[in-house]
Amino acid sequence: xxxxxxxxDGPPSTLSIYARAALGALPxxxxxxxxxxxxxxxxxxxxxxxxxxxxxxxxxxxGLRFGDALPVTYPFTLAFGTVMQLMVSSEFPFxxxxxxxxxxxxxxxxxxxxxxxxxxxxxxxxxxxxxxGTQVDLVTExxxxxELAWRQVSTFLKMHATDAPKEPRTEHADEVPPLPMRxxxxxxxxxxxxAAVSGDRNPIHVxxxxxxxxxxxxxxxxxxxxxxxxxxxxxxxxxxxVTYRVKFGKPVVLPATVNVYADERDGGWDLALRHPKxxxxxxxxxxx
Numbered sequence: 001x002x003x004x005x006x007x008x009d010g011p012p013s014t015l016s017i018y019a020r021a022a023l024g025a026l027p028x029x030x031x032x033x034x035x036x037x038x039x040x041x042x043x044x045x046x047x048x049x050x051x052x053x054x055x056x057x058x059x060x061x062x063g064l065r066f067g068d069a070l071p072v073t074y075p076f077t078l079a080f081g082t083v084m085q086l087m088v089s090s091e092f093p094f095x096x097x098x099x100x101x102x103x104x105x106x107x108x109x110x111x112x113x114x115x116x117x118x119x120x121x122x123x124x125x126x127x128x129x130x131x132x133g134t135q136v137d138l139v140t141e142x143x144x145x146x147e148l149a150w151r152q153v154s155t156f157l158k159m160h161a162t163d164a165p166k167e168p169r170t171e172h173a174d175e176v177p178p179l180p181m182r183x184x185x186x187x188x189x190x191x192x193x194x195a196a197v198s199g200d201r202n203p204i205h206v207x208x209x210x211x212x213x214x215x216x217x218x219x220x221x222x223x224x225x226x227x228x229x230x231x232x233x234x235x236x237x238x239x240x241x242v243t244y245r246v247k248f249g250k251p252v253v254l255p256a257t258v259n260v261y262a263d264e265r266d267g268g269w270d271l272a273l274r275h276p277k278x279x280x281x282x283x284x285x286x287x288x
Contacts (some may be wrong), residue, residue: 001046001097003039003040003041003042003057003123004040004041004042005041005042005044005121006041006042006043006044007044007045008043008044008045008082008085010045011045011048011078011081011082012071012081012082012084012085012221014081014084014199014200014201014234015201017081017084017085017088018084018097018201018202021026021084021088021095021096021097022086022097027121033059034092034093034094034134034155034158034160035091035092035094036093036127037091037093038055038091038092038093038124038125038127038136038175039086039089039091039092039123039124039125041086041123042077042121042122043082043085043086043121043122044119044120044121044124045082045118045119045120045121046119046120046237047117047118047119048078048113048117048118048119048120048260049117050070050114050116050118051120052114053197054077054197055070055074055114056182057158057193057196057197058071058077058194058197058198058228059071061190061193061197061225062194062225062228062229062232063184063195063229063232064228064229064231064232064235065235065236066193068113068114068115069111069112069113069114070104070112070113070114071228071231072108072231072242072244073166073224073227073231073244074150074228075106075112075118075140075142075150075152075226076104076106076140076154076198076224077197077198077199077200077224078118078120078142079120079122079129079140079142079152080125080198080199080200081139081199081211082120082137082140083122083132083154083172084096086122086123086124086138087099087124087156091274092124093127093134093136093158095158095274097202097203098158098214099156099157099158100156100157100159100248100276101154101155101156101223101224101248101252102135102155102156102157102247102248103153103154103155103245103246103247103248104125104152104153104154104155104223104224104227104244104245104246104247104248105152105153105243105244106150106151106152106243106244106245106246107150107151107152107242107243107244108149108150108240108241108242108243108244109147109148109149109150109151109169109241110149110240110241111240112142112144112149112150116144117144118142118143118144118149118193119142119143119144119145120141120142120143121141121142121143122138122139122140122141122156123129123138123261124136124137124138124139125138125139129162130157130162131162131163131165131166132160132162133158133159133160133162134156134157134158134160134162135155135158136152136155136156137153137155137253138153138154138155138163139151139152139153139154140152143220153194154167155237170281172209178261180259180260180261180274180276181233181260181262182233182257182259183253183257183258183259183276184226184229184273185253185256185257185259186221186252186254186255186256186257187254187255187257187277188219188254188255189220190221190225191206191221191222191225191254192206194221194222194225198222198224198225200224201216201233202222204216204219204220205219205220205221205222206219207219216251217253218253218254219254220251220252220254220287221251221252221254221256223248223251223283226248226252226258226273226282226283227283228272230260230262230273230285231244231271232284233260233262233271234262234269234271234287237269238255238287239268239287242268242287242288243286243287243288244281244285244286244287245286245288246282246285247283247285248282248284249280249281249284250275250281250282251282251284252278252282257276258273258274258275258276258282259273259274259275259276260272260273261273261274266288267288268286268287268288269286269287270284270285270286271283271285271286271287272284272285
């Protein structure tokens with residue numbers, strides 16, 4: 001954790017946060033560029049209880065089983081409002097709206113039960129250059145009592161001109177991947193339901209106009225919906241203690257059909273979500 005500890009009274013309202021985020025995205029007289037420091041605080045929530053109705057709705061919209069243990073990706077939704085609250089603070093180096101979620105790493109140390117009260121803490125760290133701009137990590141830790149049960153590092157990128165060397169290309173659109181394990185169909189109705197369940201109502205996901213403002217032809221699926229939905233291909237075969245590392249590629253423009261790939265390797269799984277015709281990845285991931 002970093003700096004001072006700020007204890008919140010309850011989960012922040014994402015609706016009010018998005019209003020602040022929209023204001024934060026507007027140009028400010030006398031202020032330009034990317035900040036060079038991070039908020040010197042850790043936001044905490046104590047005794048957080050899982051809403052079983054919300055969990056059931058999450059499982060349905062992501063195509064996962066509903067049971068006592070939380071899906072590996074579900075705590076992302078529990079932390080989302082707190083992460084956003086930190087990102088709209090005046091000390092955050094760039095606007096929350098317009099930043100891109102490029103990578104997510106979840107470390108589940110043991111299954112978390114729906115009945116367990118959770119203590120959540122969020123801080124920002126590791127502000128650094130990226131070939132396409134500036135990136136930062138938002139770190140979430142969830143404790144059950146004194147035990148760290150779940151940890152997440154979400155990496156966000158603010159794109160801007162930079163002198164940093166470009167990363168070598170590792171994915172080739174002209175490569176023909178093997179036959180998929182299954183296909184997923186996703187449309188605006190699905191993503192609207194996920195937005196309501198997760199609290200992530202970013203305009204690029206729920207508004208055609210908002211999507212176009214940020215350069216997308218139509219609305220796009222949430223990266224974390226994709227990260228959850230692809231786990232349905234290996235559900236029941238995920239270890240209790242696992243690290244789930246996800247890199248997001250080209251967005252899934254709605255409506256879409258995508259191919260799911262799952263290869264068992266090194267005691268875990270290599271996963272991918274790809275465009276069915278062009279083969280490029282929307283998501284690549286490992287479960288270990």
